[in-house]
Amino acid sequence: MRIAHGLSRWRALTGVTARGFGIVLAAVGLLVAGFRSGYPDLAMLGAAAGIALVCAVGFASWRPRLGVERVAEPDRVARGESARMTLTVRNTSRLRAANLVASDRCGNKSVPVPLLRLRPGRDTTVGYPVPTTRRGIVPIGPLRVTRGDPLGLVTLARTYGGPAEVWVHPRIHLLRAVPAGMARSLDGRIDKVPHGTTTFDTLREYVIGDELRRVHWRSSAKVGDLMVREQLDTSEPTIVVLLDDRAAAHPEVRDGTAESFEAACEAAASIVAAAVREDIPVSLHLVTDVATGPYLDVLTRATLRPGDLAATIRRVRAQRLGDTLVFLTGPGGRGDLGAVSALRGAYPVVMAGLFGDRDGAPVSAGDGLIVIEADDGDEFAAAWDGVRGW
Template identity: 65%
Template sequence: MKITSRGIGLLACAGLLLLLGFRFGYPELTLLGAAALIAVGCAVAVAGWRPRLDVSRQAEPDRVGRGEPATMTLTVRNGGRLRSANMIAEDRCGNRPVPVPLLRLRPGRDTTVSYPVPTHRRGVVPVGPLRVTGHDALGLVVLARAHGNTAQVWVHPRIHPLNAVPAGVARSMDGRVDRVPHGSITFDSLREYVVGDELRRVHWRTSARIGELMVREHLDTSLPRIVVLLDDRAAAHPVLVDGVAESFESACEAAASVVAAARREELPIALLLVADPNTGDNFLDRLAAAELRTTSALSRDLSDADPYTSATVAGPAGDPLRAVLDRLRQQRLGDTLIFLTGPGARDDLGQLGALRAAYPSVLAGIFGDPMPAPARTAGVQVLDAADGAEFAAEWNGVRRW
C-alpha cells in the first residue's frame, strides 16, 4: 500500500488542524482535522478491498520458433457476489506492460484479452502475473496486488534445413561398422520379460538362476551417435550488439538445425553446453533457455554444489571447456562431435583436435569471426559462418566427414 502525495498532505493537514483545534480551543478546526483523518481512513479501506478475481491464461502455442506468431489469451472473472470490480489492471509480457480493462466487471462476469507475445528474440518469455491497482476516488491511497500465476512462452531458435547428417563410424565388439542396414548384435543388458517378447531372446541360464524370465537387450552400435557441444561461455562471444551476442544466437540456430536433422533421421543425439551442467531430452527448450555465462557466474552457481559436481563442470583452474572435453574423452558419448562456438574460442580448437582418437569425425562451427580459418585446423574440420543460414549452406556443401 502506498499513500500518494495528496494523501500525505491531507494527513499532515489533519494533524495540524487537530493540534491547533485542541490547543487553542477551536472546535471548527478540530472538526476539519477529524474529517480529513476520516477521509484518509476511508481511502485506506476502499483501496484495501481485495477483489475475488479468478485469472487464467493460455498461450497459443506456448512453444514457437523465433519470429513465428504466438498469442496469449487472458481471462479475468469476478468471483465476488455483491460488488463490481472497477480498477486498473495490467499484465506483464516480458518487459512490456499490457493494459487489461476491468471497468464495471460485474459479479460472476468475466472479460477476455488477447495480445501477441514478442517472439523476435530467442528465449523464454515470462508472462504475468496480472497486477491490479486499487485506489480511492480522491486518489489518496494506491494499492497494487498480483493475481494469478505466471506462464512462459518458449521461443526456440530458427531451424535451417540440413540435407544430411554424418554417416557415423562406430567401434563395437563386432568390429568397425558403418551404415549396417540391420544394425549390430552387440549385447547391452538384461531385462524382465514382457508379453510380446520373442522367446528366442530369453536368457535361460539367468532366468533359471533368479526365477524370472530375463530377455537379452541388444544395442544397435552401427547408428551414428552425434554429440553437439554448444559453447555458452561469454568469453567465446565477446561482440555484443544492443546487449545481444549475435554469434551465440547463430550458434543456437545451428545446434537446433542439427538436432532437427538428427531427429528427422531418427538418429540418437546428445546436446551439451560447455558452462551449463543441466541436461534433458527437450533439446529445443534447453536451447531457448540457454544464456551466456561468465566464469565468475559459473563459480557462484556451483558454490552450493557438491565438490564432485563442481570439479566436473568448472574443471581445472576454472576452465569449463577443458572439463567438458575431458568428460567427452572419458565417456565417448558418440562418434561424431560438433562444436559450435564464437570468435573468442578459435584458439581452443587445439584442445578439440585432441579428441580425434575418441571421435572419428570432429567438426567445429565458428560464427561471427571476420578472419576465417583454414577449412581444417588441428585435425578438425572448420565451418566459418556469419549466421545460422550460412552454416546450413556450408554444412550441406560438406561431401565427406
C-alpha cells in the same frame, strides 16, 4: 536524505498517493494548530481531512474476488514465430460489480486489461501477442489490479492468478546433409559405411540357436570353443553436439544478447532437429553444465556463464559418446579449436562451428578438423550442406 527516503518507502508500503500524503500533513498541521491556538474550526478541518483519509483507506482496501485463467497458444514456439496469450478474468463475487484498473505482465512490458463494470458471475477475455523476437523464457503474469478511492488519496495494488511462461526456442534451419556411419575393424582402421550395411562388432561364445554361418572358425580353433560373430548395424552415426556456453567464448554482448551465442544455439537446434528427422541418435552437451530435459528446452534456458573447456574435453574424450562431434563456439573460442581437434583420437569426425568472427585470422583445418565459419544460422546451414569431409 534519509527522511525523504523513509517517507517514499512509507508511501509505497501504505499505498498513500502524493495527494494523500499532503492530506496527512494538512490534517496533522490543522489539528495541532487548532488545539494549540484554540481555533475549533481548524481542528474541525483537520478532523475532516483525517476522516477522509480513513474512508479512502477503507474504500481502497476492498479486495475484489477474481478468478484468472491463462491459455498460451502455443506455449512453445521458435524464435520469430507468433504466440498469443488469452487471459480470462471472472468476477466470482455474488454481490458487487468490479470497476478496476488492471494490467498483466508480459515479459518486460505491461499490458492493460479493462475491467469496467464487471458484474458478479461474469467474465471478460483479453488476448494479446507475446514477444518472440528473443530466445528465452517469457514470463507472463501475475495480473496486477489497482484500486483507489474517488479522491485519489490511496491506491492499493494486488496480484491475482499464477504466472505462466512461453518458451521461445532457437530458430531451426533445414539441414539436408547428415554424417555417414563409421565402422571400426579389428585392425583399428576406421571406414565410412553406406546406409543399410552391417559390420563385425565382437566375438562371443556359441549358444544353441545361433546360425552356423556366423561361426568364426579361425577364432574357434584358437580358443577351443565355438565363437560366433556379432554383427552391428553401422549405417546410423551417433552425433554429439557440444555447445560452448562460456562467457569468454562470446565476449561481444549488446543489450544483454550475444549474437554469436544465439547463432550457435540455432545451429545446435538445427543439428538436433535434422538428426531426429532422420532418426539418428544425437546428444547435446554444454561446456558449463550437464544438459537435462528436452534438448530444445535446454537450448532455450542456456545462458552464458564461466566454464572450464579443458575439463569438458577430458570428459568427452573419456566417455566416447559417439562418432561425430560438432563443437559450436564464438569469437573467444577460436584459440581452443586446436584442443578440440585433439579429440580426433576418440571421434572419427570432428567439426567446429565458429560464429561471429569472420574477420579473424584463417582457421587451419589441420588434423582433419572441419571448420565452418558463419555469422548466423542461415550461413551455417548452407555451409553444413556443402561439407564433403565426412
